[in-house]
Amino acid sequence: MKFLKNNFWTIASWVFVLTLIAADSFADNTIMDTAATKAANVFQKVKIITFIVGGFGLVGIAYQAIIGKVKWGWFAGLAVGLALLAAAGAIVDYATGAGVHGQFADSFNADGSATSVPGPMIKR
Numbered sequence: 001m002k003f004l005k006n007n008f009w010t011i012a013s014w015v016f017v018l019t020l021i022a023a024d025s026f027a028d029n030t031i032m033d034t035a036a037t038k039a040a041n042v043f044q045k046v047k048i049i050t051f052i053v054g055g056f057g058l059v060g061i062a063y064q065a066i067i068g069k070v071k072w073g074w075f076a077g078l079a080v081g082l083a084l085l086a087a088a089g090a091i092v093d094y095a096t097g098a099g100v101h102g103q104f105a106d107s108f109n110a111d112g113s114a115t116s117v118p119g120p121m122i123k124r
Contacts, residue, residue, distance in 0.1 A: 047085060054082045 020031065058078055064070045
């Protein structure tokens with residue numbers, strides 16, 4: 001019993017590592033591919049939610065700026081922030097060398113039309 005008590009974390013970590021190795025050997029994708037796909041999906045979903053909330057905020061701050069309650073700098077800051085968020089995916093794809101058709105992409109298609117809901121992740 002003393003052996004198990006003293007080496008519990010060592011045994012638990014070995015079981016965890018062996019489980020990862022066994023699971024990875026039977027899977028089609030590696031763990032890092034799965035993690036990258038899930039991170040890209042989360043990024044795209046959070047970006048959509050941020051656009052919706054940011055759009056309402058942009059309208060509200062624009063109204064307050066028109067009537068003089070807030071400075072126009074706040075409106076411009078929110079607008080530039082949303083524009084940077086729209087381009088963030090393309091910037092990440094460019095920096096990682098994924099090209100135009102990477103996992104993150106941007107908020108516009110090649111023909112200039114807006115993407116309403118991102119489709120399934122397709123590796124090209």
